Every structure is written in C-alpha cells, then in structure tokens.
Amino acid sequence: MKRLIALILSLSVLVLLHGCGEPSDNGSSDVSAVSSETQSTQSTQSTSDTVSMLTGKEKYMEELKKNEVFKQYDESDWRSHAYDYKLVALTFDDGPAFKAADDNNVTVRIVDTLLQYEGKGTFFFTGRSLAKNGFVVPQYALNNGFELANHSYNHASLKEADYETAVFEIVGVNDLYYENLEMTPTFFRGGGFTTGTNMWKVLAEQDMIAIASLRGGNGDHSGGSATVESLVDRLSPDKVSDGEIVCLHSTNTKGVTPDALAIVLPQLYEQGFRFCTVSELFAFKGVDLNEVPRGEYIKKVVITENGLIDFN
Numbered sequence: 001m002k003r004l005i006a007l008i009l010s011l012s013v014l015v016l017l018h019g020c021g022e023p024s025d026n027g028s029s030d031v032s033a034v035s036s037e038t039q040s041t042q043s044t045q046s047t048s049d050t051v052s053m054l055t056g057k058e059k060y061m062e063e064l065k066k067n068e069v070f071k072q073y074d075e076s077d078w079r080s081h082a083y084d085y086k087l088v089a090l091t092f093d094d095g096p097a098f099k100a101a102d103d104n105n106v107t108v109r110i111v112d113t114l115l116q117y118e119g120k121g122t123f124f125f126t127g128r129s130l131a132k133n134g135f136v137v138p139q140y141a142l143n144n145g146f147e148l149a150n151h152s153y154n155h156a157s158l159k160e161a162d163y164e165t166a167v168f169e170i171v172g173v174n175d176l177y178y179e180n181l182e183m184t185p186t187f188f189r190g191g192g193f194t195t196g197t198n199m200w201k202v203l204a205e206q207d208m209i210a211i212a213s214l215r216g217g218n219g220d221h222s223g224g225s226a227t228v229e230s231l232v233d234r235l236s237p238d239k240v241s242d243g244e245i246v247c248l249h250s251t252n253t254k255g256v257t258p259d260a261l262a263i264v265l266p267q268l269y270e271q272g273f274r275f276c277t278v279s280e281l282f283a284f285k286g287v288d289l290n291e292v293p294r295g296e297y298i299k300k301v302v303i304t305e306n307g308l309i310d311f312n
C-alpha cells in the first residue's frame with residue numbers, strides 16, 4: 001500500500017501568495033492552520049498565474065530549496081544544493097567486519113570508496129558483530145560522517161518474538177552503541193526485513209524508524225551468490241533511481257561489495273547521482289523525521305509529481 005504524505009505544498013502556496021519569502025524549517029507546520037489560511041486567500045488568487053502554472057512537484061522543489069538544511073554546508077559541497085542531484089542512500093547490513101581497521105577490512109573499504117566520490121552511507125550493524133569485532137571500525141565510519149543503525153542483536157527472525165526478546169534484540173544494540181560510542185541509532189532493519197508484533201511495539205517505544213530497501217538484499221551477504229559483475233549490473237545508473245534506499249552488506253569476505261562500488265560509483269556520480277546517509281536522504285528531500293510513517297518499512301523517499309512523498 002502506498003502512503004503519501006503532503007508536506008510543504010500548501011505552505012509553499014501560502015508563502016508565494018504572501019510573498020514573504022520566509023524559509024520553512026522542516027515543512028511540518030500546523031497543516032490545519034495553513035489549510036484554512038490558504039482557503040481564505042483563494043478568492044484573491046486569480047492574479048497569481050505563476051503559482052497556478054507550477055506542478056505540485058515544482059512547487060515542492062521551489063520550497064525545498066529554501067530549507068535550512070542546505071545552509072550548513074559550504075557552497076563547494078554538493079550537499080549545499082543536494083536538490084539538484086539524484087540521491088541514493090546506500091546501506092550496508094551485517095557488519096562490522098572483523099576487528100582491524102586496515103586496508104583489507106570490508107567495512108573500512110566501503111567507507112573509503114564512498115569518500116572518494118564525496119559520498120556517505122549507513123551501516124546497519126548487528127549487536128553480535130559489534131560485541132565480537134569491537135568499535136574501532138564503527139568509530140572510523142562515524143568519524144567520517146557515516147551513519148550507524150541497528151540490525152538487531154542476533155539477526156534472528158522477530159516474527160514470533162515475545163516482548164522480552166524484542167527488547168533484547170533492539171534495545172540491546174542501542175545500549176551497545178550508547179555505551180561504546182555515545183550515540184543512539186534512529187533506524188532499524190530486522191534480519192531478512194523481519195517483522196513482528198512485538199518488534200513494532202518496541203520500535204514505537206524507542207521512536208525508531210524501520211528501513212528496508214526497494215529491491216531486496218542484492219545477494220552480497222556473507223556466503224551469498226553475488227559477484228562483482230552482478231552487483232555492478234544491479235547498481236547501474238539505468239537501474240537505480242532518485243530517492244532509493246539500497247541494501248548491501250559489509251561482511252562478504254571476498255570483498256565483492258567494495259570492489260563493485262569502486263566500479264559503479266564513478267558511473268553513478270557521472271550521471272548526477274550522489275550518495276548520502278538515510279538521515280540525509282530524509283532531510284535533503286525536505287522530510288522531517290516526525291513525518292515519517294512508523295509501523296512499516298520505509299523503502300524510498302521520492303517526491304511525486306503531485307508534490308507528495310512516497311515512502312514505499
């Protein structure tokens with residue numbers, strides 16, 4: 001089921017009509033107040049031909065460009081005008097890879113390859129891998145602006161999990177992050193995109209957002225059948241689309257994931273794609289995290305022709 005949420009559209013009409021030019025912080029203003037004010041101005045709208053000729057998406061983009069989020073970056077940084085690019089949130093499950101932060105560590109190679117193309121990504125680490133492999137590699141990713149997220153403690157199916165198990169699988173990982181890196185993740189992805197009644201309950205209690213992917217797992221998990229060639233094909237510029245969340249892995253000991261990224265990232269970059277964290281994807285599309293649906297997996301953040309957001 002598609003869920004569409006109106007964000008800045010009605011506000012942008014109001015701002016353009018009033019000509020005040022005030023930027024919107026996050027587009028999550030009091031919608032009912034905006035709607036009634038917009039209605040009250042409609043009788044005087046006939047002179048605003050320019051406004052009425054814009055499509056919903058064009059109005060959304062006009063308003064998005066004023067968003068404060070872009071102003072924190074230097075002009076030379078593509079993020080200062082991220083709305084001009086096709087954005088992809090590359091996510092990497094199952095790590096961190098083994099302990100040493102050296103050239104052969106798959107997780108580290110993913111970080112370094114993305115940095116070469118001015119990109120960042122999001123790692124969904126499991127609690128058991130964090131406990132086993134330590135925090136040197138996660139700290140390295142964090143220091144380079146990457147985002148760390150929660151992939152459950154044991155990668156177990158949470159379909160039938162009782163409440164205590166769901167708490168351990170989700171909060172247990174949050175606690176590890178907090179104790180070792182002094183951060184708390186916002187995003188969760190169950191192993192195999194698992195769902196369960198108690199999983200959703202605990203996520204709601206923790207105010208966490210579930211993140212999946214538009215096209216499954218791509219087969220590059222440890223022991224999976226993906227090859228460099230198959231990954232390059234799946235991530236080619238004609239197959240990836242703006243606003244997509246892509247699910248890859250950072251534990252394949254053959255290193256197919258960073259090897260494929262080294263080939264395909266320059267192709268995507270050349271075609272106007274840029275690579276961001278999940279948080280950045282929401283922010284750069286003008287979506288406040290409070291507006292993101294809970295209780296379902298988010299697969300993409302796409303601005304529709306009507307100026308709405310399609311999350312799945």
Ligand SMILES: [Zn+2]
Pocket residue numbers: 093094151155190191192
């Ligand atoms: Zn996984």
